[in-house]
Amino acid sequence: xxxxxxxxxxxxxxxxxxxxxxxxxxxxxxxxxxxxxxxxxxxxxxxxxxxxxxxxxxxxxxxxxxxxxxxxxxxxxxxxxxxxxxxxxxxxxxxxxxxxxxxxxxxxxxxx
Amino acid sequence: xxxxxxxxxxxxxxxxxxxxxxxxxxxxxxxxxxxxxxxxxxxxxxxxxxxxxxxxxxxxxxxxxxxxxxxxxxxxxxxxxxxxxxxxxxxxxxxxxxxxxxxxxxxxxxxxxxxxxx
Numbered sequence: 306x307x308x309x310x311x312x313x314x315x316x317x318x319x320x321x322x323x324x325x326x327x328x329x330x331x332x333x334x335x336x337x338x339x340x341x342x343x344x345x346x347x348x349x350x351x352x353x354x355x356x357x358x359x360x361x362x363x364x365x366x367x368x369x370x371x372x373x374x375x376x377x378x379x380x381x382x383x384x385x386x387x388x389x390x391x392x393x394x395x396x397x398x399x400x401x402x403x404x405x406x407x408x409x410x411x412x413x414x415x416x417x
Numbered sequence: 418x419x420x421x422x423x424x425x426x427x428x429x430x431x432x433x434x435x436x437x438x439x440x441x442x443x444x445x446x447x448x449x450x451x452x453x454x455x456x457x458x459x460x461x462x463x464x465x466x467x468x469x470x471x472x473x474x475x476x477x478x479x480x481x482x483x484x485x486x487x488x489x490x491x492x493x494x495x496x497x498x499x500x501x502x503x504x505x506x507x508x509x510x511x512x513x514x515x516x517x518x519x520x521x522x523x524x525x526x527x528x529x530x531x532x533x534x535x
Contacts, residue, residue, distance in 0.1 A: 336521050347421075347508055347526035348460075355521075393460065403448045403467055403514045403522055409459035 309408035311394055316414045323381040325411045327394035332375055334396040338405065339368065339379045342391040351392070352379075381413075389415045421527035423509050429533045435497040438530045441490055442511030450524060451484055451494050452508040460508075466492065467514060499534045506531050 310328040340348040361368045367380040391410040422441040450465040464474040466486045486492040510524040
């Protein structure tokens, strides 16, 4: 099947904004998700957006959704060293039953 | 709630040995997923269950892999015989899947089992 695409690496300075981009495959996905994986840990849900929205803000996190281009982005304001992790975007394809389709993840490195 | 529990957290075994990974989903969740994560292939869905019934096992690499869910609170992923290329982190996740097109089926992940096959 088609892949959810993400860039593999992003490096930013502490205090700057980070923007992680994702292109998903199924325009009928009802929800789109951002998960965070810290070293040695499982994935944790960071935020999600319902497909009838084009923006969602949650403290330092802003999710933008462009359904026409099937593009999802995660912006982290005032990025901290504790934000260094792998970020996965995931879609919920209508033909996958209950499964989510994950991208390969973007490794975010925040330098002091 | 303790979250999704996986055991063991680390497993080192020799090629040809049987390996059994265990998962306890979050109480009340009705769906369970097994994933494998490697540097080369990223996060791959192996199999998932809904109400203890396997729904899609198309991601299971080959017949050496099998998964069971005998009840709502326990699942196993078995590899027999194991091979070095099976070395990866195996994650279990669970969710409460609701009917309807607007349901949010977010998944909750366990901490993973790091498997090394020598």
